[in-house]
Amino acid sequence: MKQKCKYCDGKGHEIISVERCSECKGTGKSKSVDLMALSEKNLDSFLSEGSSCQRCNGKGEIVSTNKCEYCEGKGTFFYCDKCKTPIFKENVEENLCQNCKSKQSVHFLDDSCTLEEVEVGKLYHGKVNSLPPFGAFIDLNSRIRGLVHTSNIDHPLEENSNVVVLVKEIKQNGNMDLIPKKIETYNKIEVEKTLPLVKSSELEQFIGKHVRVEGEIIQIKQTAGPTIFTVSDEDGLISGAAFVRAGERAYEDILSDMVVSATGEVTERGDELQLEIMSMKKLTGDMRDAVWDRIESAIDKRSAPSETEFLVDSDILEKLRPSMKEVAKVIKKSIIKSRPIILRHHADADGMTAALAIEQAILPLINEIGGSDAEHFFYKRSPSKAPFYEMLDVVRDISFALEDYSRHGQKMPLVVLVDNGSTDEDVPAMKQAKIYDIDMVVVDHHHPDKEVDNYLKAHVNPAHSGGDFGITTGMLCTEIARMINPYVAEDIKHLPAISAVGDRSEAPEARKYIDLVSDKYSLDNLKDIALALDFSAFWLKFSSGKGIVDDIANLGNKKRHNQIVSLYCEQANDMIKSQLDACIPNVKSRELPNGAILNVLDVENFAHKFTFPPPGKTSGEVHDILVKRYGNVPIITIGYGPDFAVIRSKKLKMNIPQLVKELHEEVAGAGVSGGGHLVVGSIKFVEGKRTEVLELLAKKIGETEVES
Template sequence: MQNTKTDDVLVYRLGAGCDLADIEEGNTYQGKVQGFATFGMFVQINDRIKGLVHKSNMKEEHKEKDSVLVRVRQVRPNGNIDLEEVQHQVYQVQNVERKSTTVRISDLPGKVGRTVAVEGEIAQVKQTSGPTIFTIVDDTGSQNAAAFVEAGVRAYPQAELGDIVRIIGEVMMRNNQLQIEVDALTVLGDEEAVAVQARIEKALDARAEPENIPLLVKSEVLENLRPEMRKVAKLIRKAIFTSQPIILRHHADADGICSAVAIEQAVVSLIRESGGDFDAEYFLFKRAPSKAPFYEIEDITRDLDFSLKDNVRYGQKIPLVILTDNGSTEEDEPSYKIASVYDIPFIVVDHHHPDATIDKYLKAHVNPYHVGGDFGITAGMLGTEVARLINPKVEPLIRHLPAVAGVGDRSEAPERALFLALVRDQYTEDDCKDIALALDYEQFWLRFNDGREIVKDILNISGNTERHKKLVRLLVDGANTMIEDQMSASMPHVVPRVLKNEANLFLLDVEIHAHKFTFPPPGKTSGEVHDRLCKQNAGKPVVTIGFGPDFAVLRSRGVLMNIPRMVRELRNEIPGGGISGGGHLVVGSIKFVEGMRDVVLEALIEKIADAQIQR
């Protein structure tokens, strides 16, 4: 009701979320002139409510968008509002907010058609050609809220990524997707924001905790890695629940692909279960192969470029980057340093020999060497166990991937046999070898593309087993034909040497004695040559070096080398060599400047000759 004392007059400012139920007869409201008719002027009290001031109740002449004070004379049964203009020089203003019940996002499916209030963090702001889409995260889930001012115009520009807000709006279905139509958005003050943030963090921490499930196989190394694998899974689950984009980088071979695809299946399925958009799995998750077994400058440059553009164009958070089958060595450090400028968080799931300088850049690091294991526990084995912790529901789709990874990476660890036994009713060892070869062959032609759907068919994840078998058979035939052609060209040019430690060394110049720019590439060519030489020299120590103008690829059986350490020593011992590289202890690669090739190779051979022989 209107007060009698002038300096005590109360004027109400109606919030954007208010509707007719919030209007009270006799109260005075701030309004804005919307337009005129012969019988009076229309006044908007907020974006949803307007009334009529009859010309007999107008105090002075106005133009459109003028601010006025109006008293509600009557609210008619049909919803029409009769107003009269009032004038006060001194008055107090009181905000009126919609009397909406604050609900959790998980409760929204049962609130369709009702106006509700939601409190949460802005996880994404996406400007479309129509409304502005805010992705809101609370302690129970995430939800899109659409706010419209004008087509393509940013609504609520004061609300930024990471703000804690209260949104009031109607819950609706749009294109079979739940959505809040925003009537009002308020950035919460410090005290309220801290309370809401604390509630969200506490609930998310509990929600992100992985289930306590057993491992697929009995393994002391994997059991010892369980705490770190749970940590990795929790970080990934929390990223999903907070709509943080995820980039998954992996080495472009069968082991790296198996590890990454296992995690991909878990992440994508959990994004769907968490109520993301129909295309959320594409703009919140990206899998990308890396040609080298480490995170190259080229990789971080690509990832950073896409991430910063998405941050600016689509209001996305800075991503969580997962590296699998790479990320553990000092070769990764230059990329980590670049990423640290932008505070990009990293997780590593790898089985390369780790360097101590790396962990300071990482949120978590699963590596068998940390618990007394070695590279025989492959990235595919590790990634599959992590994937099961992220979302146990994907296990039936991925439980064969560790067996494929084990044979593809030539693991000699006892876990290889255990994972093969786990799936022998569906996949023989030869089946797994064929799948691994098909992955290597297809990825060579895919180059930097992930081939998401093709790879799913090769791994029999798509569900079409007949198509899987046909595709693998064709790819294996194609790969074997090209391998045999390469071996026919290369094997006659292998140069043998016997070293002082009685190791049998074999050298092959793959630059001049192998086909270029085709399958198999130099690394795999060297591996195929090595396998043949091992069969020809059964029971003897064998080292194979396939080299080109500025690189060498090493494979060893029965010689106890440490390739990463050898690379570091050579770099210090040969000034001007431009030496870099690494890998596993007995499988790896080294780069150098072309003019120093002969010097570097001879120094490398000397170190191999000093290595112990496995008796």
């Protein structure tokens, strides 16, 4: 292999010194010239440019050099193909240095090799299989075995020991006569069977034939019989079965994320194709890089988001399009590479519709690429009770991911956070996820903090483009889902309208999404669906509610949809009425200095606990009644417990995340945290500081500017 000499940078010499030319004093011009001796051409050159100094050739300096002692002035090295030491091509044969040339070559047969690759008179690496009375059986690989006769054994051999043998004879029946050789040092030559390199998309054309495949290991599953390796190449997935003994792990050195080359026979297993693996090895260096680059380039093209028009006109959405496409691409790329996806969402109507939109888009793709049951291995949807990615969530996600890695050799997952993930409260969990190489993307409309971007592959938030929480996560995720899989557009286009009424959005986009589906869903229908989703989320706790939630959102059985929504709304409204009957008489109200009406409710002592609606929704329902009572007056409602407060407001220019930061700094020892939207949110604190925190909170609200 030829390379530029690193010592002289390919120049063939090294510079000793550089001095100014004493003849021309560094000008590069001659002091005198005989005009009569110049030719016509040189005379013209002299008249236009002057004459060059002959001593320095017009350079103005004298450079002293020595021939490079490493490459002997040639500027290039040839490197030995075996030991990689520098050599001179003209001094050697076959690109080998003298040391390697003098060594004998020992051939190592890959498991794909048959007798066709074995040659009489060559040396081979083998392993002693057994020692019968008449000699020793030697395995050259898992498929080729020869015999060393006792008459040729001149030193002791032990079972399972390595040995170098000379192939003396190959008989017509395939039997081989071998002679053991004592060789301390040798050149190792790896021998593979020449087989066609086939992509996953081409396997069907090679059923019953032996082929070679290259790709990345994305899953390893040990069965009661063979070990199943799932290999991803540029076109898709290849399932390979390797067998040692029943239930025993084959190729223990091969792990997930490795790039490998595997050979075997293509067979049919039911409706699917499988590679019966004969040999498999990890690729390294240039070979690995070439395969990896080929796969990544192809996957990068396949994961490009679809160029869709938004369902409604929106300047904010148009500004968010680049970041939305980036989220879509990261998700789609993970699907193509069979990387597990955990979809985390806030457990309310907005978070659930956002997650359902993404789910409807990705499940068909996951099953298309990984098989009919792939969603059970490569996808999980989990609700988050808090409106942020809390420690309980991340610990559960990491634990499940590590179990899947241990049992199935799966990669660590991509976590998709929707309707949470944008605030400082998410950072502790994100830091923990980063330790375990878990990547994350966020689609959220809570007021964002910059620090979270240090832990994300992509981030969509309307605040990044001049919008606010009125652009709901359900709207954003529905549009992203259409970029991932445009074929689900008709099935999910009603989800943004549900999220809009569920989150009480007053943005112009909310009205447009509601109008978009008004031919099928009235405003009351949408409100009922949103309430039913909130009701189901309360009872589902940490379960995804797959099936029930689909029916509620009208993504499943149409008949059951109407029945379950009607039932849940009846039960939810009864519970809300019961809760309000207990709460409203216990609301305390007073006017603040800015003219706003402050309403406070102790939900710990004057509301039903451990039932629907929970404190957050209870505070919201109380707030809605009080808004109707007071009319167009600025109003704020605080539902508080021992160590928390839920805030709802109208016609006040609130900034709850900023309030939380100020309270944290000004009330020492209270441990204030929280956040949310600008005008809707929650805070937490230590119980002993409740009075001090709430008093300061009320004071700051009284100083807040109200809307005219």
